[in-house]
Amino acid sequence: MEAIFWGCFVGGALYAMISALLGDLIGHALGGVLDFLSLDGHPWLNPTTLVGGLTAFGGAGLLLAHYTALGFVVVLVLAVCSGVLVGGGGYFLYVKPMSQSENSIALSEKDLSGKIAEVITAIPSKGYGEVLVKAGAGHTNQIAASFDGEDIPGGVRVVIVEVKDNTLYVSKLDPY
Known part of the structure; x- marks a missing residue:
């Protein structure tokens, strides 16, 4: 033994x-x-x-x-x-x-709701684009979709309405 x-x-x-x-x-x-x-x-x-x-x-x-x-x-x-x-x-x-911890202490997707972001890749009405979000001292690119189901061109400021399935659902912040 x-x-x-x-x-x-x-x-x-x-x-x-x-x-x-x-x-x-x-x-x-x-x-x-x-x-x-x-x-x-x-x-x-x-x-x-x-x-x-x-x-x-x-x-x-x-x-x-x-x-x-x-x-x-x-x-x-x-x-x-x-x-x-x-x-x-x-x-x-x-x-x-x-x-149960996240990979980075700098960014938690749960905390992104309500933050302002800028569209860097246009978001089609029924598809995905990309937004740039300020996170802590830096910025991060995140996958985004339109919350309202409308096209959002690049360069537009948006607000993050909700985060679901690793996707940020955004709405236009500045009306045209």
């Missing part, structure tokens, strides 16, 4: 070091092969959670086996509990909050 503990501990530690140093390269090389680990139905099944739990299982098993007089079954149960606690803690304290 000690070999299993060592395997989980060393394997998890190696995975952590390799993913820290070469994670992006490996991720691009595999092209999403491991994406099945984070299925929508089971978001807790991801490499961070699983490997963290396995590493804790191995480390706890080694420590309990060597430094306590507990029996094999008790060591195994405590090691499994340690792995579940560490994996679950990693999920609830790191993975879940990070999955």
Whole structure:
């Protein structure tokens, strides 16, 4: 059983070091092969959670086996509990909050409603264009559609009425 503990501990530690140093390269090389680990139905099944739990299982098993007089079954149960606690803690304290965060702290689409923008690519009545919105200290280009269902030419100032499905729905600000 000690070999299993060592395997989980060393394997998890190696995975952590390799993913820290070469994670992006490996991720691009595999092209999403491991994406099945984070299925929508089971978001807790991801490499961070699983490997963290396995590493804790191995480390706890080694420590309990060597430094306590507990029996094999008790060591195994405590090691499994340690792995579940560490994996679950990693999920609830790191993975879940990070999955709910946005990619950029400078822009939140929810905060764009009511802001003034300028059309940089004309917006057809039943299609999409592009607007330039001031966001913080900079500007950002966003996909936009006409809220009123009318053509909006380039260069016109618009107000963002709502944001739905990553699209800004805008209306003309300056009447013609």
